[in-house]
Amino acid sequence: xxxxxxxxxxxxxxxxxxxxxxxxxxxxxxxxxxxxxxxxxxxxxxxxxxxxxxxxxxxxxxxxxxxxxxxxxxxxxxxxxxxxxxxxxxxxxxxxxxxxxxxxxxxxxxxxxxxxxxxxxxxxxxxxxxxxxxxxxxxxxxxxxxxxxxxxxxxxxxxxxxxxxxxxxxxxxxxxxxxxxxxxxxxxxxxxxxxxxxxxxxxxxxxxxxxxxxxxxxxxxxxxxxxxxxxxxxxxxxxxxxxxxxxxxxxxxxxxxxxxxxxxxxxxxxxxxxxxxxxxxxxxxxxxxxxxxxxxxxxxxxxxxxxxxxxxxxxxxxxxxxxxxxxxxxxxxxxxxxxxxxxxxxxxxxxxxxxxxxxxxxxxxxxxxxxxxxxxxxxxxxxxxxxxxxxxxxxxxxxxxxxxxxxxxxxxxxxxxxxxxxxxxxxxxxxxxxxxxxxxxxxxxxxxxxxxxxxxxxxxxxxxxxxxxxxxxxxxxxxxxxxxxxxxxxxxxxxxxxxxxxxxxxxxxxxxxxxxxxxxxxxxxxxxxxxxxxxxxxx
Numbered sequence: 001x002x003x004x005x006x007x008x009x010x011x012x013x014x015x016x017x018x019x020x021x022x023x024x025x026x027x028x029x030x031x032x033x034x035x036x037x038x039x040x041x042x043x044x045x046x047x048x049x050x051x052x053x054x055x056x057x058x059x060x061x062x063x064x065x066x067x068x069x070x071x072x073x074x075x076x077x078x079x080x081x082x083x084x085x086x087x088x089x090x091x092x093x094x095x096x097x098x099x100x101x102x103x104x105x106x107x108x109x110x111x112x113x114x115x116x117x118x119x120x121x122x123x124x125x126x127x128x129x130x131x132x133x134x135x136x137x138x139x140x141x142x143x144x145x146x147x148x149x150x151x152x153x154x155x156x157x158x159x160x161x162x163x164x165x166x167x168x169x170x171x172x173x174x175x176x177x178x179x180x181x182x183x184x185x186x187x188x189x190x191x192x193x194x195x196x197x198x199x200x201x202x203x204x205x206x207x208x209x210x211x212x213x214x215x216x217x218x219x220x221x222x223x224x225x226x227x228x229x230x231x232x233x234x235x236x237x238x239x240x241x242x243x244x245x246x247x248x249x250x251x252x253x254x255x256x257x258x259x260x261x262x263x264x265x266x267x268x269x270x271x272x273x274x275x276x277x278x279x280x281x282x283x284x285x286x287x288x289x290x291x292x293x294x295x296x297x298x299x300x301x302x303x304x305x306x307x308x309x310x311x312x313x314x315x316x317x318x319x320x321x322x323x324x325x326x327x328x329x330x331x332x333x334x335x336x337x338x339x340x341x342x343x344x345x346x347x348x349x350x351x352x353x354x355x356x357x358x359x360x361x362x363x364x365x366x367x368x369x370x371x372x373x374x375x376x377x378x379x380x381x382x383x384x385x386x387x388x389x390x391x392x393x394x395x396x397x398x399x400x401x402x403x404x405x406x407x408x409x410x411x412x413x414x415x416x417x418x419x420x421x422x423x424x425x426x427x428x429x430x431x432x433x434x435x436x437x438x439x440x441x442x443x444x445x446x447x448x449x450x451x452x453x454x455x456x457x458x459x460x461x462x463x464x465x466x467x468x469x470x471x472x473x474x475x476x477x478x479x480x481x482x483x484x485x486x487x488x489x490x491x492x493x494x495x496x497x498x499x500x501x502x503x504x505x506x507x508x509x510x511x512x513x514x515x516x517x518x519x520x521x522x523x524x525x526x527x528x529x530x531x532x533x534x535x536x537x538x539x
Contacts, residue, residue, distance in 0.1 A: 003180065003183060003185060003187075003188055004187070006176060006180055006188075007180070007187055007188055007191040010158075010177065010180070010191040010192060010194065010195045011191055011194065011195075011312065011316075012316075013157070013158065013195050013198075014191075014194045014195040014197070014198040014309070014312075014313065015198075015313055015316045015317075017156060017157075017195070017198035017199060017201075017202045018074070018198045018201060018202060018226045018313055019073075019074065020202065021201060021202035021203075021222065021223045021225065021226040022074070022077050022223045022226050022227060022230075023223070073317050073318075074230065074313070074314060074317045074319070075314075075317045075318055075319055078230060078234070080234070080314075080319055081319075082318065082319060082320060083319070083320045083321075083322070084233075084234065084314065084319060084320070084321045084342075085236065085237075085321070085338055085339070085340075085341030085342035086321060086322035086323060086324045086335065086338050086339060086342055087307050087308075087311055087321055087322075087323060087324065087342055088323075088324040088339075088343075089304055089307060089308050089311075089323060090304055092186050092187070092190065093186050094304075095186075095190055095304060095305055095308055096186035096187075096189040096190050098288055098303070098304065098305050099189045099190055099192075099193035099288070099305055100189055101288065102193065102286070102287050102288040103286045103287075103288075104150075104153075104196070104200075104283065104286040104287040104288075105181070105192075105193065105196065105287070107140055107142065107150055107286075108150060108153065108154055108159055108178070108181075108196070109178070109181065109182075110139065110140050111136065111139075111140060111150060111151075111154060112154075112159065112160070112174045112178045114135075114136050114139045114140070115160065115172060115173060115174055117173070117174070118171070118173070119163065119171035119172050119173030119174070120132055120171060120172055121169050121170065121171050122162065122170050122171065122172050123170075124170075126155065126162060126170070126172070127151070128147075128151070128172075133147055145211075148207050148210070148211070149203070149204060149207045149208075149283060152199070152203045152206070152207050153196055153199040153200060153203060154178075155172075156199040156202065156203050157177050157192075157195045157196050157198075157199045158175045158176060158177040158195070159174070159175055159177045159178045159181075159196075160172045160173065160174065160175050160178070161173055161174075161175035161176070177192055177195065180192055190308070193287075193305060193309070194308075194309040194312065194313075196287060197284075197287060197289055197305075197306065197309050198226075198309075198313075200225065200280075200283050200284060200287055200289070201225040201226040201228075201229050201284075202223075202225065202226055204225050204279065204280050204283050204284075205221035205222075205224055205225050205249070205276055205279070205280055206221060206222060208221065208273065208276055208279050209221045211273065212269070212272070212273060215265060215268060215269055215272070215273075216269075218261065218262060218265035219253040219254065219262065219265055219266060219269065220252065220253050220254075220255065221249075221252075221253055221276060223252070224248070224249045224252045224253060224276070224280075225249075225280050227248070227252060228240075228245055228248055228249060228277075228280070229284075229289075229302075229306070229310065230310065231248065232245075232290075232300060232302050232306075233302060233306075233307070233310045233311075233314075236302070236341070236342045236343070237340070237341055237342060237343060237344060237345075239299040239300070239301070239344075240299065240300055241293075241296065241297050241298060241299055241300065242277070242281070242292065242293060242295070242296045242297070242298060242300055243296040243297060245277050245280075245281065245300055246275055246277035246278070246296075248277075249276055249277045249280070250266055250277075253266060253276070254266050281300065284306075288303055288305055289302070289303055289305060289306040289309075290302060290303060290306060291303060311323075322335075322338070324339060328351060328354050328355045328358060329358050331355060332367070332371070333364075333367040333368045333370070333371040333383065334371050334375070334379075336351075336352060336355050336368075336386070337368075337371065337375070337379050337382045337383050337386070338379075339351060339352075340352075340382055352386060352389070356386075356389070356390055360393075361390040361391065361393030361394065362390075362393045362394070362396060362397065364387075364390055365387045365390045365393065365394035365396075365397035365398070366396075366397045366400070368383045368384075368386050368387045368390075368397075369383065369384075369387055369397050369398070369400070369401045369407060371383050372384055372387070372401075372406070372407060372410075373401070373404045373406050373407055374406075376447075377443070377444040377445075377447040378447075378463075380406065380407075380444060381444055381463060381466035381467050382466060384407075384410045384466065384467070385465070385466040387414075388414060388469060392418060394414070395415070395418065398411045398414045398415050398418075399411070399415070402415075405439075405440060406440050407440070408437050408440070409437045409438040409439065409440050409441040410440075410441065410467075412437045412438075413441075413468070413469065413472065413476065414469075417469055417472060437479075438476070438479055438480050438483055438488075439483060441467055441468075441476075441480070442480055442483065442487060442488045442491050443487070444467060445463065445464065445467055445491050445495075457498045457499065457500040458500065460494070460495065460498045460499055460500075461499055461500050461501065461504075464495060464499060464504070473503075473504050473507050473508075474507045477492065477507045477508055477510070477511035478511060478514075480492060480511060480515070481511040481512070481514040481515040481518065482514075482515070482518060483515075488515055489512055489515045489516055489519065492508050492509075492511045492512035492515055493508075493509075493512045495508035495512075496508035496509035496511075496512050497509075
């Protein structure tokens, strides 16, 4: 029971460490990084107005000499919605096994062994003497420069505690966190790992800054590690590259707007000490929290342990991150669509194919379209795109979807494309889509990328691809240009300006011009737009 009670304290301490690290973080930095990221904008709204953050009144005391940390609400700091994309996690026993294999935890365990039950004396700054520090580094077989970060993680997490001997000499002795780690218990191993993870996020860059206080005074490293981890979690897809993590930390360190003085200080720091992001990522990798690619453009990946710990952290702040069931058979269509936001393309391709195979393509298509009919624009586009992948087996489901105005345009597109691609098919013929069948398609596109003042071209392309099959753009643009939908000109105009494929953008511009002329003529004569011609052959 004592272990369970202490695990609750560890969970609270991990939360307070992360919140405390973010207490002084500039929300404008967060807003700048959230803006334009498709996954993030789906899950979060950022209020960039300055102002105070909600402060909780409770504190967590672990019995060590560190001051209590006043927590902030991550939901408020990051402007997060109440629900984020789901995660899939291995069983707790597997996570605990991964935690026990982390090299950084092995070093902390060895450092506790070096301290011994009686501990070692420390000075007024709670640091070891130079001879003891050199001895500890030799014991651990690490460089002398690696010891300060390990020492700080140990003190922050309660791995070590500070006590006084009979002579009044302050000593560092193994703490309750180290003793909990030594227990053969999965829950304790996970909670200890989580609090060390929080310590690395909060203190890693602070320790690096302490190596050169004069240079660090011109920069702000506080909170950058915790912010980077939370953004990696929120932006799981498309994710952040090593270069982007470095840029994120640099932006936070130099401030917004960055002064020439701060930029010179950053350049000088990197020349003398290296990129701070690489220091942080190296410690997180040693903890088993991230996978770091060799190339700067490669994506930094959060491990299941980090996903688990950050999910626990967010849950304490009232943010729901659903846990995907272990079996895909138990997953409803809504859960499958939600999965896409938190997985890589390859992972989602594999899981979605397995989900369809488990139900059979026809039943899978029916479930997806039933969900799409009542979903929001983003989820509807994703469900429609998944249904297309089921191929000809979805024919009956598409025919049934013709009864729903929200799906009629998508169904017409899919059925017409299927009929033209299989001229020898015995499938029932479908009439050409009427221009106004695409009302909901235009509305959905407008509600997403086309509704922003400065939409991201990659986001525009991704969302457009979910609405319109490859190779069908010219034909569908022509239909949209003849629609009476009031916003279709805006949709086509934004696509013409922002779609990264020049061919698609050219089709959209021509259609926008045709739609504008049609509106002008209709206004002058009081007539409706002309009907669409037959679909061109060859599609």
